[in-house]
Amino acid sequence: MTTTSAPATGHDDHAGPDDATTARVDVAGLAELLLGRWPEERRRARARAGEPYYAKDESLTPAEHRERTLEQMRAMVASDDKLSWLAFPERLGGFDKPGANLACFTELVAADPSLQIKSGVQWGLFGAAILHLGTPEQQDRLLPGAMDLSVPGAFAMTETGHGSDVDSIGTTATYDPATEEFVLHTPFRGAWKDYLGNAAVHATAATVFAQLITNGVNHGVHCFYVPIREVAPDGSAGAFLPGVGGEDDGLKGGLRGIDNGRLHFDHVRVPRTDLLARYGSVAADGTYSSPIDSPGRRFFTMLGSLVQGRVSLDGSAVTAAKLGLAIAVRYGAERRQFAGSTGEEVVLLDYATHRRRLFPRIAEAYAGHFANERLLDLFDDVFSGAQDTPERREDLETTAAALKSTSTAFALDTLQECREACGGAGFLTENRITSLRADLDVYATFEGDNTVLAQLVAKRLVADYGREVKGATRTPAGMARFVVERATSAALHRTGLRRASQALLDVGDPRRAAGHLRDAATQRELLADRVATMVEEVAQAMRPALKAEPVEAARILDENQTALVEAARVHADLLRWEAFTEALETIEDTGTRLIMTWVRDVFGLTVIERNLTWYLLHGRLSDQRARTVTGYVDRLLRRLRPHAVDLVDAWGYGQEHLRAQISSGAEAERQDEARAYYQALRASGNAPVSEKALRKKAQKQR
Amino acid sequence: MTTTSAPATGHDDHAGPDDATTARVDVAGLAELLLGRWPEERRRARARAGEPYYAKDESLTPAEHRERTLEQMRAMVASDDKLSWLAFPERLGGFDKPGANLACFTELVAADPSLQIKSGVQWGLFGAAILHLGTPEQQDRLLPGAMDLSVPGAFAMTETGHGSDVDSIGTTATYDPATEEFVLHTPFRGAWKDYLGNAAVHATAATVFAQLITNGVNHGVHCFYVPIREVAPDGSAGAFLPGVGGEDDGLKGGLRGIDNGRLHFDHVRVPRTDLLARYGSVAADGTYSSPIDSPGRRFFTMLGSLVQGRVSLDGSAVTAAKLGLAIAVRYGAERRQFAGSTGEEVVLLDYATHRRRLFPRIAEAYAGHFANERLLDLFDDVFSGAQDTPERREDLETTAAALKSTSTAFALDTLQECREACGGAGFLTENRITSLRADLDVYATFEGDNTVLAQLVAKRLVADYGREVKGATRTPAGMARFVVERATSAALHRTGLRRASQALLDVGDPRRAAGHLRDAATQRELLADRVATMVEEVAQAMRPALKAEPVEAARILDENQTALVEAARVHADLLRWEAFTEALETIEDTGTRLIMTWVRDVFGLTVIERNLTWYLLHGRLSDQRARTVTGYVDRLLRRLRPHAVDLVDAWGYGQEHLRAQISSGAEAERQDEARAYYQALRASGNAPVSEKALRKKAQKQR
Structure with missing residues (x-):
């Protein structure tokens, strides 16, 4: 990495070593690299997302949009590539490629998020429930209909009264040995x-989660395959089957191409063999058995097998942020507003505020991209069976929760900033961003509410910390690194000596301090140390809760809940920074690697900048060094200015994906036309003189 | 104010002096106070906003929604109260009550933001342009049609190529003395x-802004009254008049009940007498004259007369945030998720994270409310003519820009937080928040892009600072206070002595430090000092630009642009804090004043908490004191917990305004039903026993 050893470049825009002024992004090369581990599949999925047939049609009514989305899904099934089947077993026509499947799914957001999520419901939830919770026999029997869409399905887990707390759902499935059936019932609204x-x-069947009761014992939440509607002769969904009822959720803030709804059951009979029985089954006489003894672990194993939703939303959120940024950056590189020092109007990206709004988000989108690539690796390792260990599964679940909760929040915030950065034009549907943002909104709360997920992450970090302290268990890979980091530097921090010595060192040229900040090792230490320290602090603060009375324990948890959530966010920052830094090593083109290192530095340093209070209060940065962070980031942003369009182009989304009027070059054309008009007018000698100019002239003559 | 002298209450939820545990919000009394200066008008406007006829109908197509909005406006005109005419002259049937008019306008957002903004276009922009830019003769001739909606009008200022930079618009109006007409022309796309x-x-006429050219001189932007469409026999809009063209802007991210569009002119002839001539007129022979000599000041005076848009958006944004918060808080007070220490599920508001998400925003909404009340005062003083001085106008414009840019950003952010705090239910249109947020989105960029407005504010603050330093001019009221503050404490800060002494004092009980932070004088000093110091720093950093070459000057501006925007935001924080603190004195009920003082403290301290890095780096807070801020805020939030619903109820919006299924009490009913079911089941003796409980029992027996 060239920059870490390069001398400080001062505040001049492009001053610095030769390669810093001549470096250019190899857009095609970087785009190729970003295709990741399954380039062919991803390329095909992206091409599909750019086809007009799959593009969101904003003119449709919600009812029309719903029908069109189903049609598009049928077209996907009918296509030769069968990308929707990548995750399914080869023996059923699939490909057994779980990671590639999610990579492709991620691309679909560029077509229409409704199409993506309705596909996700069908193949990623309804189908995946059969795949992961069913026995081989059940897979053979039930998956083909889910795969080929002859059975559109709903994934009936969430209830009106219980979302994140799945364990507490009210629906019951009580076994009746007389008929060898479960009685599925909704006891209250x-x-x-x-x-x-x-x-x-559309759904004619559903995978329904309910409390499994047999012989008077509730064995906890299990999943049942339940037909819910008649199938009309043309294959479409007809009336509800006896005992099943429901209603339409009506309009939503976005994703209007999906028919969300409610279901309830009045003593509906489900054959014993339609309990998806991989993790728990009931014999004819009503005896329950499970390969997992502990009901708690069984429950989390079942839910954990559905982690792919979170993994795929993480990647999709990053993709949506990229689309918004590509539109806003392309427009910002053309749009001009207010005359500058030369009299010519200034391009938006030449304003410091505009760079501040967009460039750190470009950096964060890259960080999110590389982190999702690693998450896909982890997912594929586990679900392909290559490395399916309990530790890897736990690491996968924690990482997915950390990244999903971070990237979906990032996407919404970024799309909003992009929309505002495009002014009034950003509000028009023809410029895409508001539409994308409305659709993405629910990504923040479905497949795990972000606040709940963050707590899940933090609690695992704290538990890992406890295990590490006891030395009883090896920590998962994600934890190990920062604990090592923490261990090597903790002594110094703890004594406060470090702060004192750093303060001494920092006296003098602030640029020297900045030079240090762009050192990758410094960034890593600052980020990792923060995670380790926060986890340690929360763990210690919560320790008394273990022995306290319930009410006091609740109070202690309450006092630390905000810190828990923050610790999870900080963990996600570190994960993303590490993924970005690792990825830098795979970039071969020198110029591209140099520029991408600046981008990584922008990510690392803006994360540190956001949390500067923490670093100051914990004595990790001296006042003097802290003061240099913002100035150094601003210089980096200026240095990235000439590469901004290249950096968003490298994401590989063309106008067929962006589909915004303002990303089409139309603004530059309009400006050229206006410029030509004024030039011709001046040349004609008929240009009016401005009153302002006349008065200035008159004043001078006075 | 009771709290400032009360002893510290420790970390226990409700411990403290007696009045702190018994205090309750007098909801009706506070609601009455919040009606402000024009309670009768506001009450009537709010009642209208709660009538089903004016409620947003989410089921309409955009085309139907547009027609319905126009119908609603006609009904408003036909109503007895004529609230839409409050700002217009008595001689034309109006009431000459500009402040009351905006107070009422603000309430309309609760009905349907499309209705509000389309009304704003008709009466607040099209009508206001005639009122403020026209001569009395023109008012008499043109206002009645605008007022009674017989002439629906557009306000044609912004162009595709120029939004915030109105000065540079391309449309020309060239005077032709031969026919005594202006030739209105659009020279390029x-x-x-x-x-x-x-x-x-809908528009049959427009107030069109164009470069006024006569006798070869461009006198800058002026406004023209221009019929644009034929009027059909039924009074509706027909085809475009000759020379006029345009197109539909199509769908937008929100406000779909408004028919936004584009217009262009091909040598359209406008009678000389239809130049709105208050600030500039052209004699028959083409001689231009104006009561304002300087073209720059003339331009800003014309634009300044249209400041009401910003004032009213500020109030509307605060209202929208209140609606979202009222829905989320009411739901959060009923909804339960996950079992707590007693085994019963915990109400969302009893989670620390949930309080952190919502309560500081309740405080900020109150701060925004009181600031808007003061802004309305200022507006009414100027536009009623009571105190129409250049200084007051400038103060009004600066304050409006500062508050509009702050409150619209706050509203969007708050509505998003509210929507997420309601989980999946928040995404459903039946729960209102997503719909409100989509409509409010454009408030951030219309009537002045927020980033541009912030710079306008900061530049005025810097200019005022320059004048203050020179001693040449009195600063406007808003500036004076903080400069005084700065002066009294600057010496100490500058030497760093203060920091050192404070650090010494802070050693010991951190709660003593927290006690100090809730002192109003401390909060004021911290907030005011930050504004003064930031303005001073930016002013000094930018001083070299005055004598620099254009390119160097541009570089200096660029380096300080982010700080300028930040200074404006900080100024708005101070304005809101001051307004809140002043308002506290008007609350007579002791309990209410006590609780509202906590709310004010939450606002002040969360602002300080957000900017803690600045306070640390500028030596304004010791590390030790800074460390107490977050803990103290958390304690205040816990203390506000029992009053949360009262605090949102006091805003005066009932279910007829909130119109969200989740704010109706339905959630509590569902929980009661579920609870009754489980109780009956237990009583029946048929309740299944959980496998978990069985295993625990078995383990104990082993």
Whole structure:
């Protein structure tokens, strides 16, 4: 990495070593690299997302949009490539490629998020429930209909009364040995299944989660395959089957191409063999058995097998942020507003505020991209069976929760900033961003509410910390690194000596301090140390809760809840920074690597800048060094200015994906026309003189 | 104010002096106070906003929604109260009550933001342009049609190529003395008028801004009254008049009940007498004259007369945030998720993270409310003529820009937080928040892009600072206070002595430091000092630009642009804090004042908390004191917990305004039903026993 050893470049825009002024992004090369581990599949999925047939049609009514989305899914099934089947077993026509499947799914957001999420419901939830919770026999029997869409399905887990707390759902499935059936029942309104994609109109079956009761014992939440609607002769969904009812969730803030709805069951009989029985089954006489003894671990194993939703939303959120940024950056590189020092109007990207709004987000999108690539690796390792260990599974779940909760929040915030950075034009649907943002909104709360996920992450970090302290268990890979980091530097921090010595060193040229900040090792230490220290602090603060009375324990948890959530976010920052830094080593082109190192530095340093208070209060940065962070980031942003369009182009989304009027070059054309008009007018000698100019002239003559 | 002298209450939820545990919000009394200066008008406007006839109908197509909005406006005109005419002259049937008019306008957002903004276009922009830029003769001739909606109008200022930079628009109005007409012309595509409400369908006339050219001189931007469409026999808009063209802006991210569109003019002839001539007129022979000599000051005076848009958006944004918060807080007070220490599920508001998400925003909404009340005062003083001085006008414009840019950003951010705090339910249109947020989105960029407005504010603050330093001019009221503050404490800060002594004092009980932070004088000093110091720093950093070459000057500006924007935001924080603190004195009920003082403290301290890095790096807070801020805020939030619903109820919006299923009490009903079910089940003796409980029992027996 060239920059870490390069001398400080001062505040001049492009001053510095020769390669810093001549470096250019190899857009095609970087784009190729970003295709990741399954380049062919991803390329095909991206090409599909750019086809007009799959593009979101903003003119449709919600009802029309729903039908069109289903049609598009049928077209995907009918296509030769069968990308929707990548994750399914080869023996059923699939490809057994779980990672490639999610990479392709991620691309679909560029076509229409409704198409993506309705596909996700069908193949990633309904189908995946059969795949991961069913026995081989059940897969053979039930998957083909889910795969080929002859059975559109709903994934009936969430209830009106219980979302994140799946364990507490109210729906019951009580075994009746007399008929060898489960009796599926909704005991009260709060137990209606709710927000289910496909449930309002299209689904003819559902995978329904319910409390399994047999012989008077509740064995906890299990999943049942349940036909819910008649199938009309043309294959479409007809009336509800006896005992099944429901209603339409109606309009939503976005994703209007999906028919979300509610379902309820009145003593509906489900054959014993339609309990998806991989993790728990009931014999004819009602005896329950499970390969997993502990009901708690069984429950989390079942839910954990559905982690792919979070993994794929993480990648999709990053993709959506990229689309918004590509539109805003392309427009910002053309649009001019207010005359500058030369009299000519200034391009938006030449304003410091505009760079501040967009460039750190370009950096964060790259960080999110590389982190998702690593998450896909981890996912594929586990679900392909290559490295399916409990530790890897736990690491996968924690990482997915950390990244999903971070990237979906990032995407919404970024799309909003992009929309505002495009002014009034950004508000028009023809410029795409508001539409994309509305659709992405629910990504923040579905497949795990972001705040709940962050707590899940933090609690695992704290538990790992406890295990590490006891030395009883090896920590998962993600934890190990920062604990090592922490260990090597903790002594110094703890004594406060470090702060004192750093303060001494920092006296003098602030640029020297900045030079240090762009050192990758410094960034890593600052980021990793923060995670380790926060986890340690929370762990210690919560320790008394273990022995406290319930009410006091609740108070202690309450006092530390905000810190828990923050620790999870900080963990995600470190994960993303590490992924970005690792990825830098795979960039062969020197100029590209140099520029991407600046981008990585922008990510690392803006994360540190956001949390400067923490670094100051914990004595990790001296006042003097802290003061240099913002100035150094601003210089980096100026240095990235000439590469901004290249950096968003390298994401590989063309106008067929962006589909915004303002990303089409139309603004530059309009400006050329205006410029030509004024030039011709001046040349004609008929140009009016301005009153302002006349008065200035008159004043001078006075 | 009771709290400032009360002893520190420790970390226990409700411990403290007696009045702190018994204090309750007098909801009705506070609601009455919040009605402000024009309670009768505001009450009537709010009642209208709660009538089903005016409620947003989410089921309409965009085309239907546009027609319905126009119908609603006609009904408003036909109503007895004529609230839409409050700002217009008595001689024309109005009431000459500019402040009351905006107070009422603000309430309309609760009905349907499309209705509000389309009304704003008709009466607040099209009508206001005639009122403020026209002569009395023109008012008499043109206002009645605008007032009674017989002439729906567009306000044609913004062009595709120029938004914030109105000075540079391309449309020309060239005077032709032969016919005593202006020739209105759009010379190129970038000069098309764009984003204009009413322009796509309903407008039959427009107030068009164009470069006024006569006798070969361009006198800058002026406004012209221009019929644009034929009027059909039924009074509706027909085809474009000759020379006028345009197109529909199509779908937008929100406000779909408004027909925004584009207009262009091909040598359209406008009678000389239809130049709105208050600030500039052309004699028959083409001689231009104006009561304002300087073209620059003339331009800003004309634009300044239209400041009401910003004032009213500020209030509307605060209102929208209140609606979102009222929905989320009411739901958060009922909704339960995950079992707590007693086994019962915990109400969302009892989670620390949930309080952190919502309560500081309740405080900020109150701060925004009181600041808007003061802004309305200022506006009414100027526009009623009571105190129409150049200084007051300038103060009004600066304050409006500061508050509008702050409150619209706050509203969007708050609505998003509220929507996420309601989980999946928040995404459903039946729960209102996503719909409100989509409509509010454009408030961030219309009537002045927020980033541009912030710079306008900061530049005025810097200019005022320059004048203050020179001692040449009195600073406007808003500036004076903080400069005084700065002066009294600057010496100490500058030497760093203060920091050192404070650090010494802080050693010991951190709660003592927190006690100090809730002192109003401390909060004021911290907030005011930050504004003064930032303005001073930016002013000094930019001083070299005055004597520099253009390119160097541009570089200096660029380096300080981010700080300028930040200074403006900080100024708005101080304005809101001051307004809140002043308002506290008007609350007579002791309990209410006590609780509202906590709310004010939450606002002040969360602002300080957000900017803690600055306070640390500028030596304004010791590390030790800074460390107490977050803990103290958290304690305040816990203390506010029992009053949260009262605090949002006091805003005066009932279910007829909130119109969200989740704010109706339905959630509590569902929980009661579920609870009753489980109780009956337990009583019946048929309740299944959980496998978990069985295993625990078995383990104990082993």
